[in-house]
Amino acid sequence: MSEKVLRVGLLGFGTVGSSFAEVLAASQAKDIQLTRIFNRGVQRKKTHDKAQFVPANVAWTERVEDVLEAGDVDVVVELMGGLDPVEGWLRAALNSGKSVVTANKQLIAYRGAALFALAAEKGVHLLYGAAVAGGVPVIPGVAQGLSGDQIKRVSGIVNGTCNFILSSMEAGADYGEVLKTAQGLGYAEANPSADVDGFDARAKLCILSRLALRAEIDPDTVPAQTISTVSAIDFAYAKELGCTIRQVSRAQKDGDKVTARVGPMLVPMTSPIAWSHGTQNMVVTSGRFGGDVVFSGHGAGGHPTAVAVMSDVLAVAHDSSPVRLPARKVAVSGDVMAPYYIRLVVMDKPGIIAAIAGALAKFGVNIDSILQKRGYGTERLPFVVTTEPCLTSTMEQAVAEMASLDSMVEPPMWMQILVVDDPATD
Amino acid sequence: MSEKVLRVGLLGFGTVGSSFAEVLAASQAKDIQLTRIFNRGVQRKKTHDKAQFVPANVAWTERVEDVLEAGDVDVVVELMGGLDPVEGWLRAALNSGKSVVTANKQLIAYRGAALFALAAEKGVHLLYGAAVAGGVPVIPGVAQGLSGDQIKRVSGIVNGTCNFILSSMEAGADYGEVLKTAQGLGYAEANPSADVDGFDARAKLCILSRLALRAEIDPDTVPAQTISTVSAIDFAYAKELGCTIRQVSRAQKDGDKVTARVGPMLVPMTSPIAWSHGTQNMVVTSGRFGGDVVFSGHGAGGHPTAVAVMSDVLAVAHDSSPVRLPARKVAVSGDVMAPYYIRLVVMDKPGIIAAIAGALAKFGVNIDSILQKRGYGTERLPFVVTTEPCLTSTMEQAVAEMASLDSMVEPPMWMQILVVDDPATD
Numbered sequence: 001m002s003e004k005v006l007r008v009g010l011l012g013f014g015t016v017g018s019s020f021a022e023v024l025a026a027s028q029a030k031d032i033q034l035t036r037i038f039n040r041g042v043q044r045k046k047t048h049d050k051a052q053f054v055p056a057n058v059a060w061t062e063r064v065e066d067v068l069e070a071g072d073v074d075v076v077v078e079l080m081g082g083l084d085p086v087e088g089w090l091r092a093a094l095n096s097g098k099s100v101v102t103a104n105k106q107l108i109a110y111r112g113a114a115l116f117a118l119a120a121e122k123g124v125h126l127l128y129g130a131a132v133a134g135g136v137p138v139i140p141g142v143a144q145g146l147s148g149d150q151i152k153r154v155s156g157i158v159n160g161t162c163n164f165i166l167s168s169m170e171a172g173a174d175y176g177e178v179l180k181t182a183q184g185l186g187y188a189e190a191n192p193s194a195d196v197d198g199f200d201a202r203a204k205l206c207i208l209s210r211l212a213l214r215a216e217i218d219p220d221t222v223p224a225q226t227i228s229t230v231s232a233i234d235f236a237y238a239k240e241l242g243c244t245i246r247q248v249s250r251a252q253k254d255g256d257k258v259t260a261r262v263g264p265m266l267v268p269m270t271s272p273i274a275w276s277h278g279t280q281n282m283v284v285t286s287g288r289f290g291g292d293v294v295f296s297g298h299g300a301g302g303h304p305t306a307v308a309v310m311s312d313v314l315a316v317a318h319d320s321s322p323v324r325l326p327a328r329k330v331a332v333s334g335d336v337m338a339p340y341y342i343r344l345v346v347m348d349k350p351g352i353i354a355a356i357a358g359a360l361a362k363f364g365v366n367i368d369s370i371l372q373k374r375g376y377g378t379e380r381l382p383f384v385v386t387t388e389p390c391l392t393s394t395m396e397q398a399v400a401e402m403a404s405l406d407s408m409v410e411p412p413m414w415m416q417i418l419v420v421d422d423p424a425t426d
Numbered sequence: 427m428s429e430k431v432l433r434v435g436l437l438g439f440g441t442v443g444s445s446f447a448e449v450l451a452a453s454q455a456k457d458i459q460l461t462r463i464f465n466r467g468v469q470r471k472k473t474h475d476k477a478q479f480v481p482a483n484v485a486w487t488e489r490v491e492d493v494l495e496a497g498d499v500d501v502v503v504e505l506m507g508g509l510d511p512v513e514g515w516l517r518a519a520l521n522s523g524k525s526v527v528t529a530n531k532q533l534i535a536y537r538g539a540a541l542f543a544l545a546a547e548k549g550v551h552l553l554y555g556a557a558v559a560g561g562v563p564v565i566p567g568v569a570q571g572l573s574g575d576q577i578k579r580v581s582g583i584v585n586g587t588c589n590f591i592l593s594s595m596e597a598g599a600d601y602g603e604v605l606k607t608a609q610g611l612g613y614a615e616a617n618p619s620a621d622v623d624g625f626d627a628r629a630k631l632c633i634l635s636r637l638a639l640r641a642e643i644d645p646d647t648v649p650a651q652t653i654s655t656v657s658a659i660d661f662a663y664a665k666e667l668g669c670t671i672r673q674v675s676r677a678q679k680d681g682d683k684v685t686a687r688v689g690p691m692l693v694p695m696t697s698p699i700a701w702s703h704g705t706q707n708m709v710v711t712s713g714r715f716g717g718d719v720v721f722s723g724h725g726a727g728g729h730p731t732a733v734a735v736m737s738d739v740l741a742v743a744h745d746s747s748p749v750r751l752p753a754r755k756v757a758v759s760g761d762v763m764a765p766y767y768i769r770l771v772v773m774d775k776p777g778i779i780a781a782i783a784g785a786l787a788k789f790g791v792n793i794d795s796i797l798q799k800r801g802y803g804t805e806r807l808p809f810v811v812t813t814e815p816c817l818t819s820t821m822e823q824a825v826a827e828m829a830s831l832d833s834m835v836e837p838p839m840w841m842q843i844l845v846v847d848d849p850a851t852d
Contacts, residue, residue, distance in 0.1 A: 023574060023715050129571060135716035137571020144570050144746070145555060145563020148449060148736025272722070275701065287447050290561035290733035293723035296698070298716060307716035310574025311749070318749045322570070323740050 006317040009036040009073035011064065011089070012080035015186075016103060016130070016309065018050035018078065019302030024312045025053040025112045030230035034058050038067045056292050066090050074098040075125070075316050077309060087111055094126065101312040103130035103305055109203035109219050112210060118322070125321065127312035133158055133281040135304025136297040140311070142212050142285060143322040149287035151212040155251040158204040160300040161188045161195040162227050162247035162280030165275045166264070168246050170235055173376040175228065187279060187300075197217075198224030198247065198262040205249040205262060212285055213251060215258045215263075216329040221253075223334035223392075225263025229413045234343055236296075237371055237384045238266050241341070241417070244274050249420065250336075257331045261392075266341050266417040273418065309327045339368060340387045342393045347407045357384065359401035365390045380409050386417065432638040432743040435524075437490065437498035438506035442529060442556070442735065444476035445728030448503065449736045451479040457743050460484050464493045494518050494827070501551070501742050503735060505530040513537055516582040518542050520552065527738040529556035529731060535629035535645050538636060551747065553738035558630045559584055559707040561668075561730025562723040566737070568638050568694025568711060570747040575713035576758055577638040579678040581593075581844075584630040585707030586726040587614045587621040588653050588673035592690070593703045596661055596670050601654065613705060613726075623652030624673065624688040631675040631688060639677060641684045648677075649760035649818075655839045660769055663797055663810045664692050667843075670700050674844065676762075683757045692767050692843040698722075699844065729812065763842040765794060766821045768811045773833045774804035782811065785827035791816045806835050812843065 010017055010026075017039075024034060035058060039045050042060040059066070067073055068089055076093040080086055081104050090100050090107070100119070102108065107115070108128045119126035129139045133156075142151070157163050164187050168178040179196075182188035194200045204220045227247050238245050243266040251260035267274045272294045276282045281299025286292050315322075345411035346352050353370070360367055366388040376382060387395060399412050434450075436443055443465070449462060461484060465471050466598040468486040485492065493499055495513055503520040506512055516526050516533070526545070533541070534554045545552035555565040559582075568577070583589050590613050594604040601726050602801035607624075612631065620626045627669035632645045653673050664671050698720045702708045707725025712718050724730035741748075745757045772778050779796070786793055791813040802808060813821060825838050 014593070025712070026576065027574070029560065038779055050607050134573075135713075137567045140570035141563045141567035141721070144741060144748070145737050146733065147740045148453070149561075149733040150452065192642060199748035272701070287561075287733060288452070289445075289729040291724045291730060293562055293721075295567070295719075295721060296592075297719035303470075303715040304717060307575040311571050314573045314751075315570060320570070320749050321744070321746050323744045323746050324738070325740075387626070400545075 004031065006032050006313070007035045007072050007074045008313060009031060009038070009067035009070055009076050010034060011038045011067060011076060011078045013037055013039040013048065014079065016300040016305045017079040019076065019306035020309050022053040023303070023306045027310065029314070030165055031349045034315060035072045036061060036067045036070055038353045039064070044155045058160055065164050069096070074208060075101060075313060078102040078104060078126060079309065081106065083107055083110060090115065091118065094122050094124060097124060098120055099125035099316045100264065101127050101309055101316065103128070103309060104135050105200070105203045105207060109206040111206065113216055115328070116378065125316045127315055129312045130305045130308035132207050133295070134299045134301065136281050136295050136299055137308070137311070138283045139211065140239070140322065140356055141295055143324070144208065146212070146285060146290065147291065147323045147325060149290045150381040151285050151287045151338040153175050153250070154208045154212045154283065155207070155248060155250040155273065156281070156283035157246055157273060158281055158283065158299065159195055159201040159247055159250050160281060161192070161202070163276055163281070164279045165196070166227060166245055166247060169232065171232065174236055175231065196228050197226045200250045201247060201262045205251055205260060207259065207260060208283065209251045210327045212252050213258060214325055214327045215253065216327045217251070217258050217260065217332045221262045221332040222262060225261070225262045230264050233382050234413070236373060237341070237343065240371060241266060241386065243268050243417070245415070246273060246276070248273060252307050254333065257333050259333045259336055261334050261416065264415050266415055268418060268420045271418060300402045335391045335393050336416060337389050337391055339389050339419065340414055341417050342385045342387070342399060342412055342414045343382060344385070344402065345380055345382045345409045348381040349407055351406050355405055356402055360385070360387065361412055362401060363394050363398040364396050365395060376411040432458050432459065432562045432739070433461045433495050433498050433500045434458060434739060435464070435493035435502050435503060437464045437493060437504045439463055439465040439474065439766070440505065441728040442731045442799050443505040443565050444474055445504065445732035446735050448476055448479040449729070449732045450563040453736065455740070458739060461498045462487060462493045462496055464488070464490050468664050474830055485700060490515055495522070499524060499526060501525040501739060503739060504530060505735065507532065509533055509536060516541065516698045517544065520548050520550060523548055523550060525551035526744045527553045527735055529554070529735060531557040531629045531633060535632040538633065538751070539642055551742045553741055555738045556731045559709055559721070560725040560727065561733045562707050562709065562721050563737070564634070565637065566748065567721055568720045569750070572638070572711060572713060572716065572719065573749045573751060577713045579676070579712040580634045580638045580709065581674060581676045581699065581705070582634070582709035583672055583675055583699060583702045584707055584709065584725065585621055585627040586707060587618070587645045588627070589702055589707070591622070591706045592653060592656065592673060594673055595656065595658065601657065606709070614839045619761045622654050627673060627675045627688045631677055631686060631760065634709065635677045635684060635686065637751045639679050639684060639753055640753045641679065641756045643677070643684050643686065644649060644754045648686045648688060649757040651687070652752055653690045656690050659808050660839070662799060663767070663769065665704035666797055667692060667812065669694050669843070671841070672699060672702070674699060680759065683759050685759045685762055687760050687762055687842065690841050692841055694844060694846045697846050761817045761819045762842060763815050763817055764844065765815050766840055767843050768813070768825060768838055768840045769808060770811065770828065771806055771835045773835055774807040775833055781831055782828055785809070786813065786824045788827060789820050789824040790819060791824050812839050
């Protein structure tokens with residue numbers, strides 16, 4: 001097998017694609033050969049400083065068919081992203097007996113089940129280690145190393161942009177400013193919605209759910225809450241509660257369904273999830289027999305993501321198929337039994353606390369603490385209520401009731417509070 | 427493939443073996459069947475409370491040949507440990523075309539290269555995910571997920587007993603007492619040498635070196651330093667230096683050789699290595715392209731280790747072979763360029779600091795700081811010198827010179843100081 005050469009056709013010579021060319025060149029692997037590259041604007045791409053890592057005999061093309069239909073391509077490496085037209089291209093590649101390695105989280109989250117079935121039918125590989133947490137080997141680690149456990153819950157920080165924003169805010173930065181910095185550094189898009197509103201993280205959570213919980217869930221049914229309403233004052237209150245704030249993605253087996261959410265959450269400083277700073281990613285799996293396992297590292301960036309892609313290409317070259325256990329299609333509930341943090345900004349007048357306590361009492365939500373920091377005027381007085389564990393839906397009803405109070409200056413903002421050593425149940 | 431049943435012959439029904447039977451039963455895997463169990467004292471083992479997880483039709487035996495030569499065993503799962511006689515047994519199994527799954531770190535560290543070659547020759551599997559860090563999937567994670575990187579260094583906490591002892595000492599416990607507690611809890615052996623003197627960790631480090639650094643090193647050539655000389659006063663000084671103390675195993679590519687050591691080291695509180703408490707294990711790999719990746723979780727215990735074993739058995743059942751890249755046999759150096767911590771206990775008299783500074787100066791070792799806590803008598807005065815980076819061998823010469831001073835009350839004790847963001851070089 002070692003004499004056989006695996007011929008690679010690359011779709012996309014952007015940040016990850018060009019880094020993959022560099023990592024492949026540095027590996028000096030004699031059994032893997034880059035033969036074709038598809039990208040728009042080939043002449044411009046050829047002057048890219050990483051084009052130096054592309055062997056001279058590689059055929060560059062602006063016609064995707066030149067890769068998909070090539071006789072000298074055994075594996076198509078797709079590093080472009082998006083569902084359409086990429087899904088059709090990769091189906092064509094699989095149908096013609098080519099293996100596929102992809103970093104495309106949307107495609108694997110939404111269409112993974114059908115694509116895996118097609119790859120199995122055609123007897124080829126479909127690997128996607130770079131689709132979640134980039135350079136952190138959580139996909140192969142769970143697939144090969146935790147297949148023997150029954151994983152009950154998967155939690156993590158899988159969007160580096162949000163982690164960069166929130167960990168910078170923890171250190172004192174302002175949301176708007178740090179978002180601009182992130183855009184300047186290329187961490188965030190001009191339209192940051194996919195990151196800050198949780199859609200990117202949600203796709204990755206669904207991929208982890210399929211693999212770790214063996215539960216196939218529809219990404220569109222997972223509630224995603226934006227981090228854009230988190231402000232400096234929330235970090236101050238979080239600190240008082242022994243916590244920080246992170247965008248957390250979490251899915252848990254709960255009888256016949258999966259309870260899942262993505263959004264900003266209060267994370268105790270003693271939790272491993274609070275360890276991640278900057279663009280780091282972290283995934284924690286909670287298994288029935290193995291307990292909690294933590295995977296952490298660089299979740300994004302050209303080089304770390306290229307490592308995951310290169311590892312998958314090596315697996316194809318060595319004909320190394322992962323253990324693939326069947327996943328069951330299950331419904332999602334976004335209703336999480338947990339304590340909540342509710343931040344209110346009110347015009348201070350007599351009876352306001354009683355009115356808020358009344359709104360919570362009306363829906364049977366017990367107050368755990370009321371926190372109020374000094375130094376704010378009575379016109380825009382921020383304070384925080386933390387609740388005892390209750391369902392998200394119940395808490396949201398109480399919040400809606402509070403929002404309708406006269407003295408409310410801005411809409412109440414709420415976040416789930418993570419609990420350390422909260423056992424994963426089934 | 428899914429209709430085929432993989433028949434398992436188990437060697438050893440101790441803590442891990444019985445937990446494996448439990449995890450296998452809980453998996454309800456229809457394609458994996460336990461057929462034979464070898465152990466001494468079968469009648470007693472049959473009354474073990476986990477014998478309930480063993481199907482009634484399993485053949486128990488006290489003759490190992492009944493497993494090794496059985497026609498109804500496809501994979502031998504070895505959970506006994508030690509080199510002899512186990513090596514001969516597993517060679518016999520491989521020779522007769524049976525796959526092998528083992529948790530035997532000594533065997534894989536000392537004899538792995540020859541055994542992998544034999545397995546490859548026979549076209550069978552030899553998997554050992556449970557041999558390092560138990561339930562933490564560092565072996566499959568590195569093999570499958572980081573094969574595309576060039577890993578320069580691997581560091582970690584791979585002995586749960588030492589981590590339990592040192593993290594308890596960090597919280598105020600005395601070495602002797604916590605060792606007794608560890609023995610009572612079954613974490614430490616009656617003779618704790620393999621753990622506290624670093625021999626267990628050293629074997630695991632060599633396995634990681636082969637896999638991650640692709641460097642085959644002889645475990646006997648890796649310097650191992652005992653943790654038994656670490657005392658409460660060292661934790662007090664470490665805290666003053668912003669550090670804690672852990673048994674760290676570390677191997678780094680260094681040109682044509684590997685620099686490797688196992689022993690107690692000062693770990694900055696900001697390093698992930700300081701995060702591990704109790705019997706937790708943690709491994710950090712430092713890659714040229716992917717940067718640092720952290721794997722953490724339960725490194726020992728029946729259930730977590732059984733998860734790793736079960737995952738390997740599933741890989742055999744699914745005929746999933748890991749990517750296996752060639753490792754080169756290289757020499758080990760124990761000479762590490764690093765800052766050092768030296769704790770001295772002296773009879774205080776004029777000129778002692780000058781004499782110590784003189785010993786360091788004689789060998790060209792620069793002093794970074796001299797620390798002395800109050801509250802000790804002049805008869806047994808402990809104080810600490812930290813050095814600027816120098817080679818271990820140089821520092822040891824200076825320490826030998828100090829040890830010969832008249833006023834030295836007990837032998838000087840030294841530890842390497844880990845540096846955060848110390849780049850892994852090649």
